[in-house]
Amino acid sequence: MTSSGTEKALSLLRRLPRVSIGNLGPNPGAHNEKRRGRGIYGGKTHGAGSGGSGQRQNFMRVGYETGNTPFYLRFSYQTYYKGHHLKLSYTPLCMGKLQMMIDTNRLRCDVPVDVTQLMATGLFSISPQQKEGGFMLENEGIDHFKATINIEVQWANEAVIASVERNGGFITTAYFDPLSLTAAIKPVEFFGRGIAIPRRMLPPQHLIDYYSDPKNRGYLADPAEVARERFLLAQKYGYELPDVNASPNKDILLERKDPRQIFFGLEPGWVVNLKDKVILKPTDPELKEHFAS
Amino acid sequence: MLKMSLYRVIEAGYRRGGRRLSTHIAPLFQETTPTQQETFSENEEDIIEQKRNKSRLKQWHFAKYHSQIQELTDDEEQVLSLRFQRKLYGSYGAISGISSAKLWPSKEELATEKERESITYPHTVQEMINIAKEQKKQEEKLLKERQEDLVRKVAKLKEWKMEVNKRVAKQEKEAQEAKEKKERLIEEVRSILGYRIDPKDERFKEALLKKEMEDKKASKAAKKLARQQRLIERLTEASAEVPSAGRSSTDDEPNRDPPSNTSGSPEV
Numbered sequence: 027m028t029s030s031g032t033e034k035a036l037s038l039l040r041r042l043p044r045v046s047i048g049n050l051g052p053n054p055g056a057h058n059e060k061r062r063g064r065g066i067y068g069g070k071t072h073g074a075g076s077g078g079s080g081q082r083q084n085f086m087r088v089g090y091e092t093g094n095t096p097f098y099l100r101f102s103y104q105t106y107y108k109g110h111h112l113k114l115s116y117t118p119l120c121m122g123k124l125q126m127m128i129d130t131n132r133l134r135c136d137v138p139v140d141v142t143q144l145m146a147t148g149l150f151s152i153s154p155q156q157k158e159g160g161f162m163l164e165n166e167g168i169d170h171f172k173a174t175i176n177i178e179v180q181w182a183n184e185a186v187i188a189s190v191e192r193n194g195g196f197i198t199t200a201y202f203d204p205l206s207l208t209a210a211i212k213p214v215e216f217f218g219r220g221i222a223i224p225r226r227m228l229p230p231q232h233l234i235d236y237y238s239d240p241k242n243r244g245y246l247a248d249p250a251e252v253a254r255e256r257f258l259l260a261q262k263y264g265y266e267l268p269d270v271n272a273s274p275n276k277d278i279l280l281e282r283k284d285p286r287q288i289f290f291g292l293e294p295g296w297v298v299n300l301k302d303k304v305i306l307k308p309t310d311p312e313l314k315e316h317f318a319s
Numbered sequence: 320m321l322k323m324s325l326y327r328v329i330e331a332g333y334r335r336g337g338r339r340l341s342t343h344i345a346p347l348f349q350e351t352t353p354t355q356q357e358t359f360s361e362n363e364e365d366i367i368e369q370k371r372n373k374s375r376l377k378q379w380h381f382a383k384y385h386s387q388i389q390e391l392t393d394d395e396e397q398v399l400s401l402r403f404q405r406k407l408y409g410s411y412g413a414i415s416g417i418s419s420a421k422l423w424p425s426k427e428e429l430a431t432e433k434e435r436e437s438i439t440y441p442h443t444v445q446e447m448i449n450i451a452k453e454q455k456k457q458e459e460k461l462l463k464e465r466q467e468d469l470v471r472k473v474a475k476l477k478e479w480k481m482e483v484n485k486r487v488a489k490q491e492k493e494a495q496e497a498k499e500k501k502e503r504l505i506e507e508v509r510s511i512l513g514y515r516i517d518p519k520d521e522r523f524k525e526a527l528l529k530k531e532m533e534d535k536k537a538s539k540a541a542k543k544l545a546r547q548q549r550l551i552e553r554l555t556e557a558s559a560e561v562p563s564a565g566r567s568s569t570d571d572e573p574n575r576d577p578p579s580n581t582s583g584s585p586e587v
Contacts, residue, residue, distance in 0.1 A: 220409030222423050228440055234447045235455070246444060285444075297422045301412035306419055313423050316433070 112232075114159035116181050117152055119144070121189055122167025128175070138281045138290055140178040141202065145211045152211050154204040163197075176279045178245075181236075187243055188259050194268035196279050200245040201237050203227035206288050213289065217298045222308070225286040225294040225317060245285055293317070390416035401425070 028036075031053075042049050063069025074081040089098045127133035132147045141160050144150060152158050160180030168189035177190060178198045190197040202210055206226040209216040229237050229246075237244035240251035260267040270279055286294055295317030297306040308314055374381060382388070388411045391399065401421055408417040424432060442450065501518060508526045509515050516523045 218406065218409040220405035220407070220417075220422055227436075228444060228447065231447060231450065234444075235451045238444075238448050238451075246448075295423075297419070299409065299412050301410065304412075306422065308423055310423070312429070316424075316429060 111157070114157055114233075116159050116162035117150055118164050119150075119161045119179070120164045120166035121171040121186060124163070124177075125167060125171050125173060128173045135173055135175040136275070136278065138176040138178065138278060140200075140283070140290065141180075141207070141210045142213055142289065152207070154202075154207040154211075158207075160202055160207060174273070174275065174279070176275075176281060178283065182242065184241070184259070188263045188265075191256055191259065191267065192263070192265045194270065194273055194279075196270075197243050198245050198282065199237060199242050200283065200285075201226075201229040201233060202288070203229075210288050214300060217300050220297065220299070222297050222317070223288060223292055223294050225319070226288050228285075245283070386411065388415050 038045065038050070071081060074083065079085075086092075089096045091097070124133070127147055127149070128135050132149070133139065133143065137143065141152075144161055145152065150161075152160060162181035163177075163179050163183075163186040165183065165185050168185055171189045172193055174194045175190070176196045178200050180199060180201065182197055182199055187197050203226065205224060209224065228234070234246070236242055238246040240247040240255045243252055243255070256267060270276060273279065281290065283290060288294070292298065292305075295308050295313065298304075299306070308317065372381070376384065388407065391404070391407075396404070404417050405422055407415045408419075408422060504527065505515065505518060505523075507530060508523055511530060512522070512526055516526075
């Protein structure tokens, strides 16, 4: 004599077109459907347990350890974050992602690429107020990076520089102080403020070393030394340095910003109005002198 | 109809939920100019134009939507901040009526900016680069000095170790000797008194004192004896040499006492 369970199972097999989760259900009594009580009489203790301080909701403050110095008060400082407020952090940008953006036409490489262009892709967010300095290029994907671009970022290591230059491109590392960076990442908003384009300020003392080093292609380094380093790097990594004069994008590749310049093609002191599509330039000699310094 | 100038006095109050005076939104004193919804215009066309506007939007909403802006009155120009007026220009352009001279820093602003820069960025690029180089050099110099110092010290390490060991051994030996001496004293006193006694005890000290005195006497006697012996020896030598009168002149012996000294008691 077969059990009721087996009989049930066989009957299911007979009548169901396809046995699936949607057709099957648990045996009665398999799941305990406890219904949670709600309201003044439902649930009895409302999660507070029975009697005692718990039910009376008599809680000590969070972190209190019944008298001894609590953990969150034991350490007034930690050495691992010393000087964090003086250091900048950079948004990482892999070479692979850069290549992807170029391949999918998200980023155009027929103009010099800088912070403004990278932010215009809409894929990144930088907040200078949170001590973010800009972009730093990372090693991931340097082997299959194939684009020829003139790129300006805030931090780059040797391998990244080599991968850019191998393809005939140029890379520069440039510092943007917080106000200049705010202008550079959101130019439309900046121009809506109706003020003159400011001068870009110098890096702080602890960063001047990096940006004046031709090995890092710093924007404050001597161009002749940078050219020499390009040559040496090519020898080190074992690639042939393409001749820039032969390339069709020569002008774009050789375009560089002045250390005081924020936007390509715009000088400090100019007022740009996007509504009227005009650029106003100062005439006062004092102002001219100030913005040219 | 008479043309009327309308003046509206607005108190600089606090807007709901605000902590600051709302003068940047609503100045203290405003000469109102006839706006679109004012029915004081004489021109029939204007009145018809007003009636054409069926949006039922508030005047300021309509203006905002259509990016319209009224030129600022003299009062407003004085009361509203430069920052706000520049923003108006930035959003609306030339129709805002803001003078383009306001867009650049004023003399005061420029002076403040220059002062701030001179404090925040006191050095030129070249100076900063040189400072960085100097700092690096200093660091390297310190490191080098430290390394050299370490090398010199490591060379002497063996010697120092030996010295330390010697000192330790010496100290141990001294301690051991002191202990032994103490033990010997105790033993001697014991041999005198007949029982072991604590060195700190009075009787020990007395016994020790007695022993020392006896030792002194003994040593004195010994010295005396030794002296006598020496004298006797000298005398015997002198008496031995005197008989040999016919000796060569190459006698290098020092002057001897003449035989007359042999009489009498020895010198004390």
